[in-house]
Amino acid sequence: MGLQQNLQNEPIKRLALRDALVVTPETTVRDAIGLMREKNLGCVIVVDPSGKARGTFTERELAKLLARDVESSASIDGPVGEHLSPEWAATSIESSIVDMVKLMRQHKLRFIVVVDSDGKPTALTGQKGLMEYVADYFPREVMVQRVGLKAPTEQREGA
Amino acid sequence: MSTPEEFEDPLSNYEPPEYDDPLHQALAEETVAEISGRPFLTITPDTPIERAVRTLADAEIACLLVAEDYELKGVFSLRDMLDKVADRLPELKGRPVSEFMSAEPVYVQESDSASAAISVMAVIGHRHVPVLDVNDKIAGIVSPQRVTRFLLDRFE
Numbered sequence: 001m002g003l004q005q006n007l008q009n010e011p012i013k014r015l016a017l018r019d020a021l022v023v024t025p026e027t028t029v030r031d032a033i034g035l036m037r038e039k040n041l042g043c044v045i046v047v048d049p050s051g052k053a054r055g056t057f058t059e060r061e062l063a064k065l066l067a068r069d070v071e072s073s074a075s076i077d078g079p080v081g082e083h084l085s086p087e088w089a090a091t092s093i094e095s096s097i098v099d100m101v102k103l104m105r106q107h108k109l110r111f112i113v114v115v116d117s118d119g120k121p122t123a124l125t126g127q128k129g130l131m132e133y134v135a136d137y138f139p140r141e142v143m144v145q146r147v148g149l150k151a152p153t154e155q156r157e158g159a
Numbered sequence: 160m161s162t163p164e165e166f167e168d169p170l171s172n173y174e175p176p177e178y179d180d181p182l183h184q185a186l187a188e189e190t191v192a193e194i195s196g197r198p199f200l201t202i203t204p205d206t207p208i209e210r211a212v213r214t215l216a217d218a219e220i221a222c223l224l225v226a227e228d229y230e231l232k233g234v235f236s237l238r239d240m241l242d243k244v245a246d247r248l249p250e251l252k253g254r255p256v257s258e259f260m261s262a263e264p265v266y267v268q269e270s271d272s273a274s275a276a277i278s279v280m281a282v283i284g285h286r287h288v289p290v291l292d293v294n295d296k297i298a299g300i301v302s303p304q305r306v307t308r309f310l311l312d313r314f315e
Contacts, residue, residue, distance in 0.1 A: 131286070
């Protein structure tokens with residue numbers, strides 16, 4: 001089946017999902033930064049005492065916090081719960097890829113939290129996994145990038 | 160069966176057989192120029208790091224192009240910020256962004272296919288890919304948001 005149909009029919013578990021980096025609201029921003037660096041991921045998920053997802057803290061909130069607080073490290077050493085993203089969204093691992101993409105666009109999000117039926121985070125998905133999924137349909141271009149060569153530019157007459 | 164002359168789809172010739180659906184074909188055939196055009200911000204290499212961070216925050220963008228006279232020197236993204244400056248910005252204050260940018264970033268040309276830009280994102284792992292024109296001057300930036308919009312336009 002083609003790409004368009006598969007985006008519509010395949011569930012997000014077909015994407016390369018990322019780890020759910022879970023923190024509590026009391027975790028310091030500094031510790032969240034350490035976790036994000038270690039896992040090379042731009043988003044941590046904040047959970048309540050029962051383990052349910054309650055929000056996200058992303059690189060974007062980090063930029064806002066740093067921009068406000070250039071002179072001191074006060075907010076870096078404060079709790080991450082005070083800097084949650086204004087918008088976030090969660091979905092089930094069975095929902096279709098295109099529905100996840102719509103969710104990202106609707107809320108202008110880069111990351112979508114994958115939760116189980118209890119609302120507990122199990123994974124993270126988003127733009128990167130989507131780009132990797134789409135790139136799988138273009139093995140030649142991917143090979144060009146892997147080998148580090150540029151594809152020969154097609155010459156168009158009169159162009 | 161009807162005669163082929165009567166019922167042949169006049170558009171059938173426009174579908175090259177190697178693509179199994181219109182989205183796949185569009186990504187392969189449309190150029191980066193058609194999916195970029197997103198407003199992009201450039202800063203000079205000597206911009207103080209704290210101003211670069213503030214620009215990312217205020218403009219609500221994920222990546223700045225570092226350039227001199229439209230010549231690309233590097234990119235400074237939210238990820239560079241996270242990895243290199245986030246835990247010690249006060250002590251780095253005043254130092255130039257060139258010390259923290261990703262130098263010599265992978266780029267695409269305006270004439271490359273949309274799928275080439277997506278492949279760069281997937282393989283290199285950078286979500287924002289600078290676009291250069293035929294004179295190697297900055298023409299724009301391709302982001303996953305643009306690709307997402309492009310994909311979703313096919314479902315609406």
